[in-house]
Each structure stands twice: as C-alpha cells, then as structure tokens.
Amino acid sequence: MFMTDETPLQSKRAPARPHGRVYHRAYLGNLLASHFHVPLVVVEAPSGYGKTTLLSAVKHRPGGQAGWLTLDAADAALNAFTAHVCAALYRLPIVPDYHVLEPGDIRPAAQLIVSGMRELGIEILILDNFESVADAPAINQLVEHVAADLTPPMQLVIATQRPPLFKRAARGRVARLDITEADLRFDAEDVVGYFAQVARYDLSADEAGLIVERTNGQAAAVNLVLQIAYGLPSYLRMNFDALLAPAGESALVSLLREGLRRLAPPLEESVRLLKSGEGGLSSRALYRSLADANCLVHTLDDEDRTLVIHPLLQELSSRL
Numbered sequence: 001m002f003m004t005d006e007t008p009l010q011s012k013r014a015p016a017r018p019h020g021r022v023y024h025r026a027y028l029g030n031l032l033a034s035h036f037h038v039p040l041v042v043v044e045a046p047s048g049y050g051k052t053t054l055l056s057a058v059k060h061r062p063g064g065q066a067g068w069l070t071l072d073a074a075d076a077a078l079n080a081f082t083a084h085v086c087a088a089l090y091r092l093p094i095v096p097d098y099h100v101l102e103p104g105d106i107r108p109a110a111q112l113i114v115s116g117m118r119e120l121g122i123e124i125l126i127l128d129n130f131e132s133v134a135d136a137p138a139i140n141q142l143v144e145h146v147a148a149d150l151t152p153p154m155q156l157v158i159a160t161q162r163p164p165l166f167k168r169a170a171r172g173r174v175a176r177l178d179i180t181e182a183d184l185r186f187d188a189e190d191v192v193g194y195f196a197q198v199a200r201y202d203l204s205a206d207e208a209g210l211i212v213e214r215t216n217g218q219a220a221a222v223n224l225v226l227q228i229a230y231g232l233p234s235y236l237r238m239n240f241d242a243l244l245a246p247a248g249e250s251a252l253v254s255l256l257r258e259g260l261r262r263l264a265p266p267l268e269e270s271v272r273l274l275k276s277g278e279g280g281l282s283s284r285a286l287y288r289s290l291a292d293a294n295c296l297v298h299t300l301d302d303e304d305r306t307l308v309i310h311p312l313l314q315e316l317s318s319r320l
Contacts, residue, residue, distance in 0.1 A: 017299045040157075126157045126159075128159045136165075148174045186215075199229045214240075256296075
C-alpha cells in the first residue's frame with residue numbers, strides 16, 4: 001500500500017525499514033548523542049535533506065526505546081494529536097478517545113504523553129512531518145510543555161520543513177538543539193564516503209566537490225547521482241561534469257531518467273506510470289523496485305510494508 005492521508009495508525013507510527021544502501025554519517029549521530037541532556041531537538045530543512053533518514057536511524061539504534069509518529073494535517077487538533085501520540089507510544093491497534101480534552105487543556109495532554117513515556121521506558125519520542133502542524137498554536141504549546149517535563153535522557157525530536165511557531169516566536173522556555181540544512185548538507189567528504197560504502201565506487205576529491213556543487217549537497221539529489229554509479233567498477237570513470245550539466249532541476253530529471261533505465265520495466269513504461277500516478281500492480285512493482293534501490297521511495301517498518309514516495313520523485317516525475 002502507499003502512504004496517504006487515510007493511512008492506518010500502524011503505518012503512521014512506523015519509521016522507514018533499515019536499508020543496506022543508506023549512508024549513516026557518524027557526526028550527525030555524535031551530535032545527537034552529545035546532546036542527550038537537551039529535551040527538545042528540532043531537525044529543520046527542506047524536503048530531500050535526509051531528516052527522516054536521520055530520525056529512522058535514531059529509532060532503530062540499539063539500546064534505546066523510541067516512539068515514532070508521522071504527522072499529517074488531521075493532527076493539528078489537540079485531541080487528535082494527543083490520541084495519536086499515545087496510541088503510538090502504547091502501540092494500540094485503535095486510537096483512544098480523548099475528546100474529553102478541551103482546546104485549552106495543554107497541561108493534561110502533556111501529562112498524558114510524558115506519563116506514557118515514563119511508564120513504558122521510552123527515552124525518545126520522534127515526530128516526523130511536523131510541518132503539518134507547525135502553525136497550530138495548541139500543538140506548539142503542547143510540544144513546549146512536554147519538553148519542559150522531560151528529564152535526561154528523555155527527548156522530544158521533531159523533523160520539519162518549516163519552523164514551528166515556538167521557534168519563530170524565539171521563545172526559550174526549554175533548552176533546544178537545532179539541526180539545520182547546513183548540518184544535513186552533504187560535503188565532499190560525505191560524498192566520497194557514501195559512494196565508497198554504498199556503491200563501491202571511488203571518487204576523487206574534485207569529483208565529490210563537483211557533485212556537492214551541482215546538487216547543493218541535498219541528500220536526495222546526491223542519491224540520484226549514486227544510482228548511476230551503483231554497480232560500476234571504479235575503473236570505468238564517469239564524466240560527472242557532463243552528467244550534472246546543466247546544474248539544477250533539469251539535471252535531476254536526467255538523472256532520474258537514467259536511473260529508471262536500470263529498472264525492469266522499459267523506460268517508456270516507467271515514465272508513463274510515474275506521470276500517470278496509477279495505483280495498479282504495475283505501478284506498485286515499479287515503486288517497489290525504486291524502494292529496493294533506495295531511490296526516492298522507502299518502505300515503512302509496518303506489517304503492510306507501506307511504500308512512501310518522496311516528494312522529489314513526484315515533482316521530477318511530472319517533468320520527465
């Protein structure tokens with residue numbers, strides 16, 4: 001199945017499955033680990049910079065208990081947000097009825113969440129896609145109250161494409177670690193390590209620098225470049241200058257087209273399926289192939305193996 005606005009709770013509370021082609025950057029993990037005492041972590045960057053990948057690694061790291069919830073627009077209401085968070089913490093098959101909460105019941109809602117974390121021994125609560133509720137005053141106040149009640153090593157970690165209200169208001173009610181686009185952006189050293197570890201392809205420093213320059217270090221764009229190099233022996237040198245010219249979105253479209261040539265369906269059929277947005281068996285097989293290649297589609301760690309299509313793939317597909 002595919003992630004939609006009507007996605008079941010078991011999929012909303014599931015991170016991405018671990019994938020062998022994911023590159024984990026140690027300095028990001030060390031940054032989080034060195035701030036274990038900070039109750040609130042905000043990972044803010046545009047789409048495609050690896051926010052969900054980073055937080056999935058946190059969710060799956062050994063030795064710690066973490067809860068996960070992928071938010072959507074329906075979670076902007078206090079009752080829905082609190083119910084979904086508690087259902088995710090307790091791994092309930094249904095969403096509990098918390099309609100007894102009034103719109104201003106921020107403190108009782110915070111107590112429900114914090115007490116659940118303490119009861120279950122959950123150290124980290126991860127809220128992905130926080131941009132869906134970033135403008136909801138009650139949810140922003142609730143986040144601050146929850147963070148204020150947490151004691152180390154308990155943390156609330158949110159990922160968002162836009163700054164939440166509490167951040168825009170420059171309030172300092174709780175200590176906070178901000179991880180930004182600059183922190184998430186791939187540098188040349190990252191690109192060299194990524195290609196060596198995942199694609200077994202050796203890059204020169206100049207080649208890595210060119211890739212960073214043409215992709216702005218955006219993780220999803222660097223991944224598209226890697227798709228072309230994957231499986232090639234290093235003695236077959238690629239002309240990255242030609243591959244990534246002209247710079248910008250048109251280059252990414254060309255990279256996606258080249259990546260699709262490596263999949264089972266003929267290129268023309270793959271392009272047709274992506275542009276049409278069909279949901280049949282052929283489309284599912286194509287998206288599954290993209291997920292297997294870790295190319296702008298990932299599989300959730302739920303019973304249905306729900307497929308999540310990256311917004312960049314949707315955007316580029318319309319331009320194929």
